[in-house]
Amino acid sequence: MTTVQLILLDHVVALLGVASWIASGVTAALRRSRLALGLFGGAVLVTLARVATVAALSTRGWWFAQEKVLLGLPMLGVAGLAAVLLAGPRLLAARRTPGEALPASGLVALFTAGFAALAGLAVTFLAGYPLTWSTALVAVAAVCAGALLAARVVATPAAAGAEASPAPALSRRRFLGVAGGVVAVGAGGTGVGLLFRAPASVVTGGGPAAAGGGATVSVTDLRGPGTPAAGGTTVRHTLTAGTGTVTLPSGREIDAWAFDKRLPGPAITAAEGDLIEVTLRNHGIDDGVTLHWHGYDVPCGEDGAPGATQSAVTARGEFVYRFRADQVGTYWYHTHQTSHIGVRRGLYGTLVVRPRDAGRAEELDLTLPVHTFDGTVVIGDQEARTVHTARPGASVRLRLVNTDSVPHRFALAGAAFRVAAVDGRDLNQPGEVREVELRLPAGGRYDLVLSMPDTPVALLLDGDRDGGVLLTPTGDAAGPALPDTAGWPELDLLRYGEPAAVPFDVDRADRHFTIVLDRGLAMVDGRPAFAQTVDGRGYPSVPDQLVAEGDVVRYTVVNRSLETHPWHLHGHSVLIVSRDGTRFTGSPVWVDTFDVRPGEIWEVAFRAGNPGVWMNHCHNLPHQEQGMMLRLVYDGVSTPFSHAGHAG
Ligand code: C2O
Numbered sequence: 001m002t003t004v005q006l007i008l009l010d011h012v013v014a015l016l017g018v019a020s021w022i023a024s025g026v027t028a029a030l031r032r033s034r035l036a037l038g039l040f041g042g043a044v045l046v047t048l049a050r051v052a053t054v055a056a057l058s059t060r061g062w063w064f065a066q067e068k069v070l071l072g073l074p075m076l077g078v079a080g081l082a083a084v085l086l087a088g089p090r091l092l093a094a095r096r097t098p099g100e101a102l103p104a105s106g107l108v109a110l111f112t113a114g115f116a117a118l119a120g121l122a123v124t125f126l127a128g129y130p131l132t133w134s135t136a137l138v139a140v141a142a143v144c145a146g147a148l149l150a151a152r153v154v155a156t157p158a159a160a161g162a163e164a165s166p167a168p169a170l171s172r173r174r175f176l177g178v179a180g181g182v183v184a185v186g187a188g189g190t191g192v193g194l195l196f197r198a199p200a201s202v203v204t205g206g207g208p209a210a211a212g213g214g215a216t217v218s219v220t221d222l223r224g225p226g227t228p229a230a231g232g233t234t235v236r237h238t239l240t241a242g243t244g245t246v247t248l249p250s251g252r253e254i255d256a257w258a259f260d261k262r263l264p265g266p267a268i269t270a271a272e273g274d275l276i277e278v279t280l281r282n283h284g285i286d287d288g289v290t291l292h293w294h295g296y297d298v299p300c301g302e303d304g305a306p307g308a309t310q311s312a313v314t315a316r317g318e319f320v321y322r323f324r325a326d327q328v329g330t331y332w333y334h335t336h337q338t339s340h341i342g343v344r345r346g347l348y349g350t351l352v353v354r355p356r357d358a359g360r361a362e363e364l365d366l367t368l369p370v371h372t373f374d375g376t377v378v379i380g381d382q383e384a385r386t387v388h389t390a391r392p393g394a395s396v397r398l399r400l401v402n403t404d405s406v407p408h409r410f411a412l413a414g415a416a417f418r419v420a421a422v423d424g425r426d427l428n429q430p431g432e433v434r435e436v437e438l439r440l441p442a443g444g445r446y447d448l449v450l451s452m453p454d455t456p457v458a459l460l461l462d463g464d465r466d467g468g469v470l471l472t473p474t475g476d477a478a479g480p481a482l483p484d485t486a487g488w489p490e491l492d493l494l495r496y497g498e499p500a501a502v503p504f505d506v507d508r509a510d511r512h513f514t515i516v517l518d519r520g521l522a523m524v525d526g527r528p529a530f531a532q533t534v535d536g537r538g539y540p541s542v543p544d545q546l547v548a549e550g551d552v553v554r555y556t557v558v559n560r561s562l563e564t565h566p567w568h569l570h571g572h573s574v575l576i577v578s579r580d581g582t583r584f585t586g587s588p589v590w591v592d593t594f595d596v597r598p599g600e601i602w603e604v605a606f607r608a609g610n611p612g613v614w615m616n617h618c619h620n621l622p623h624q625e626q627g628m629m630l631r632l633v634y635d636g637v638s639t640p641f642s643h644a645g646h647a648g
């Protein structure tokens with residue numbers, strides 16, 4: 001069973017527990033003794049089953065089970081045991097004397113077990129990992145309040161009825177005492193706990209704390225060079241961001257936010273060693289705009305992260321980005337301000353850097369960003385199928401770019417191919433594959449290379465046999481009948497390509513950070529929200545991760561939630577170490593974005609070699625907006641920009 005199946009099963013069992021305990025209380029109060037006994041038996045069994053599901057979950061990783069083991073199950077265990085002791089014998093006896101009332105204490109115990117089950121479930125859904133003292137206090141107090149309320153209700157003469165136990169008042173007093181005691185203990189424990197738990201604003205991952213004392217460099221000083229490398233030229237662009245209607249070639253009108261009134265924005269291409277100089281202007285994006293070079297490890301001051309590396313460019317403002325094109329490959333750019341709206345509506349474009357040696361170029365080289373505008377899927381700038389001619393034997397490169405917030409599935413029908421690069425970085429000796437599905441995370445890129453056969457080749461997106469891209473040797477647009485690619489297996493990069501040396505030992509990290517992704521109640525931008533959380537918090541309340549230049553840094557990224565989170569670190573590519581404990585054994589895979597699916601645990605590592613203050617977030621951009629973001633901060637680097645200046 002996969003971890004996410006286990007998570008779902010545990011949720012179902014937990015819900016059944018809530019329902020069966022409460023139902024047994026209700027039926028017992030209504031003196032439906034046989035039914036109450038049956039439900040009571042069911043509740044006991046379901047509670048035991050819950051112990052099993054939680055135990056199984058904890059073997060997948062403590063992060064999946066911590067709050068259940070430390071709080072949910074103990075609460076349920078205590079309340080359930082009380083219910084068994086107080087209500088069990090009477091329910092069994094009532095089999096022979098149906099219609100007899102249960103004593104108030106038994107009824108209250110049954111309801112309290114239900115409340116405890118409910119509170120445990122609420123803690124999982126609202127607070128999650130890590131469990132805090134305040135969460136525990138609130139949960140225990142809520143169960144006590146529920147018990148008191150139940151005691152009050154069942155102890156009133158009207159509800160208790162003529163045959164009620166003669167001692168409800170005593171029972172109620174006892175519950176008042178117990179509940180009050182528990183609340184006092186909980187409050188005391190929380191107070192003591194809080195004294196020792198100063199809210200961290202920075203975590204060090206087991207490495208040394210900030211050295212302090214030394215001079216700090218500001219991100220505003222970490223700017224790119226002013227000249228190209230020897231032999232390179234300067235590639236200049238001016239991008240003007242604005243709003244307006246953009247008409248696609250099909251005639252469909254998009255109410256867009258766009259660069260230069262184009263969807264996507266102008267394609268930026270350069271040769272290795274060129275200087276890229278882009279002037280960004282804002283003509284009408286009220287929230288402001290920036291340019292972030294996704295996957296490109298630019299100097300930090302060029303990174304376009306509002307609130308970290310610059311202030312957003314406001315109306316009529318301007319910012320000039322300059323960096324050397326020294327990474328070859330397929331990348332993209334997008335606004336990082338209000339990006340969950342800006343990128344979706346069109347503030348994005350591609351960045352492709354080719355080797356200076358033109359001899360390595362393919363005959364047909366297509367850059368294919370995929371984007372969805374209000375349900376309309378656009379590949380490049382076309383929503384209809386596009387046709388390209390390639391002579392048989394021609395070398396072809398297809399640069400797939402996912403600019404959406406969700407993964408896309410690609411299939412290439414009619415030819416064998418290789419995945420030459422992932423996120424712009426070449427794989428080592430990628431083998432030829434065919435009839436496989438390629439799942440591209442949000443923000444990610446795959447470069448496919450193939451030798452054109454003498455028959456047509458089709459690129460399908462998400463199984464759509466009408467759209468996509470057709471390559472034909474003849475230029476004939478009629479195209480072949482396309483296969484159903486739905487059953488094709490997904491290509492797993494875990495064992496693809498050949499191993500090669502990597503520049504550091506992933507098992508000797510200087511710092512190790514764990515990032516637990518979930519949903520829950522947290523502060524986001526100073527407001528409480530049902531947030532997308534990192535370690536139970538939302539940005540900007542998530543502590544910064546501190547590193548020092550040269551550190552080997554390891555991340556464990558855990559997804560406790562039921563949604564996929566494409567994790568993206570700025571300024572660095574990370575080497576994938578393992579997924580769910582299984583090592584990657586093929587080519588080293590360096591990525592800037594990796595999909596952590598529900599229940600998965602990813603280990604990645606990188607060398608901290610690009611000083612700065614870097615955003616580190618989920619690239620499902622609405623998730624980022626809802627709090628799933630933090631910062632990676634180098635010791636000795638400061639920023640004059642704060643999140644407060646970021647209109648988010
Ligand atoms: Cu492509 Cu911070 O993002």
Ligand code: CU
Pocket residue numbers: 532564565566618619620623624628
């Ligand atoms: Cu996410």
